[in-house]
Amino acid sequence: MLTVSTVNVNGLRAAAKKGFVEWLAATDADVICLQETRAEPDQLPAEVLRPEGWHTLLAPSADKGRSGVALYSRREPRSTRIGFGSAEFDSSGRYAEFDLGDVVVASLYLPSGDVGTPRQDEKERFMKEFLPYLADLRSRADNVVVCGDWNIAHREIDLKNWKANQKSAGFLPEERAWLSQVLDEGYVDVVRALHPEGPGPYTWWSYRGKAFDNDSGWRIDYLMATGDLAERCTAARVEKAESYDKRWSDHAPVTAVFDF
Numbered sequence: 001m002l003t004v005s006t007v008n009v010n011g012l013r014a015a016a017k018k019g020f021v022e023w024l025a026a027t028d029a030d031v032i033c034l035q036e037t038r039a040e041p042d043q044l045p046a047e048v049l050r051p052e053g054w055h056t057l058l059a060p061s062a063d064k065g066r067s068g069v070a071l072y073s074r075r076e077p078r079s080t081r082i083g084f085g086s087a088e089f090d091s092s093g094r095y096a097e098f099d100l101g102d103v104v105v106a107s108l109y110l111p112s113g114d115v116g117t118p119r120q121d122e123k124e125r126f127m128k129e130f131l132p133y134l135a136d137l138r139s140r141a142d143n144v145v146v147c148g149d150w151n152i153a154h155r156e157i158d159l160k161n162w163k164a165n166q167k168s169a170g171f172l173p174e175e176r177a178w179l180s181q182v183l184d185e186g187y188v189d190v191v192r193a194l195h196p197e198g199p200g201p202y203t204w205w206s207y208r209g210k211a212f213d214n215d216s217g218w219r220i221d222y223l224m225a226t227g228d229l230a231e232r233c234t235a236a237r238v239e240k241a242e243s244y245d246k247r248w249s250d251h252a253p254v255t256a257v258f259d260f
Contacts, residue, residue, distance in 0.1 A: 002260040004105060005029040005239075006147035006221060008204070008251040012037040012070070016048045019248035024051060029255060030074050031098065033107035033147040037068035057082070059107075061093030068093035069107040069148070075100055084133040089126055103229065103260065104141045108148035113169035120169055123151070127178050135185045138226050143260075145225040146187070149204075149251065154179045154189070157198025158219040170220060188230030190223050190256050191238075201238040204251045212244050223256045232259045 005027060009015040012034065024032070040060050041049055050056055054072045059082045061067040071080075077098040083090025097106035110130075113123035137144055152175045153159040165171045183189065195201060202217025211217065225233065236256040241247045 002031070002103065002258040003029045003255060004031045004033070004145055004147060004223060004258070005253050005255040006033040006035070006107065006149075006223060007253040008035040008109070008149040008221060008249060010036055010249040010251065012039045012048060012068075013043060015248045016045065019246065021047055023248070023253070024048075024072075027253075027255075031100070031105045032072040033105065034070040034072070035068075035107060035109035035149045037070050037093070038065055039068060040064065057096055057098065059083075059093050059096040062091040063093075066093070067109055069096050069109050071096055071098050071105065071107050073098050073100065073105070084130060086126075086129050089129065094126065095130075099141075103143040103145065104137065106137075106144070106146045106148075108146055108150065110149065110151045112151045113175075115167065115169050115172070123169070123175075127175075131178070131181060131185070134182060134187065138186050141226075143226060143229040144187075145190075145223055145229060145256075145258075147223045147254075149220060150179065150222050150224075151220050152176060152179050153218050153220055154192075155198075157200070158202075160199065160202070160214075160216040160218075170218065182224060186227050187224040188227060190225050190230050190233040191219075191236040191254060193230060194233065194236045201240075203238055203254055207250055212247070221251055221254050223254060225256075225258075229258060229260070233257065234259050 057071045059069050078101045079099045081097045111123040113120040153171050156162040203221035205212040205217040239253040
């Protein structure tokens with residue numbers, strides 16, 4: 001079995017003080033993908049940077065205090081990679097991968113965007129560059145799972161208030177169409193494949209108001225697996241905290257189990 005978890009930690013230093021370390025000690029995951037770490041290696045305690053029993057890769061952003069992804073694996077990777085061959089984005093802490101020999105696991109933090117601003121332009125440039133890489137990766141490796149915060153809700157059942165967000169970044173028609181292209185390239189959203197009906201399960205809830213208590217969330221964190229691997233996914237779940245005060249991020253871990 002191969003168990004993979006992904007979570008946007010919303011600042012790894014803060015998450016470590018609020019419950020991430022305890023979650024890491026308790027998880028049965030074999031590989032963990034983190035996003036929005038917002039930390040340099042020398043800013044992290046040893047139990048986070050190099051926890052016992054884990055091989056780690058931290059890919060911070062050159063723009064310190066922003067973005068950042070990381071990977072943890074119980075198995076030593078055959079090789080590692082940071083970035084996907086992009087002059088603009090390879091130093092921005094947006095993508096990293098572990099080649100474990102029989103499977104490639106990647107951590108992705110796609111830009112969030114903001115309609116009518118340069119941030120949305122950045123998101124669109126990233127998507128344009130990243131899609132060909134996904135196709136190439138699938139052609140090079142038999143088993144791939146790209147995990148992370150994709151910052152797009154694909155369908156109406158992927159966010160609670162979809163009617164009010166049709167012109168919002170993360171639910172724009174062109175963003176949703178792009179995510180459909182990812183699926184057309186042979187990737188499978190394993191959570192939706194096992195839970196086709198919806199609504200949700202949501203993975204992100206605003207800290208504002210009662211979004212968490214009312215389960216007024218967005219499903220923007222995905223594990224996208226290539227076809228053969230996706231067919232071996234036997235279970236998938238969102239590890240939503242029991243209550244608001246037990247959250248250590250505004251996202252929840254998403255975990256999938258592959259009969260591998």
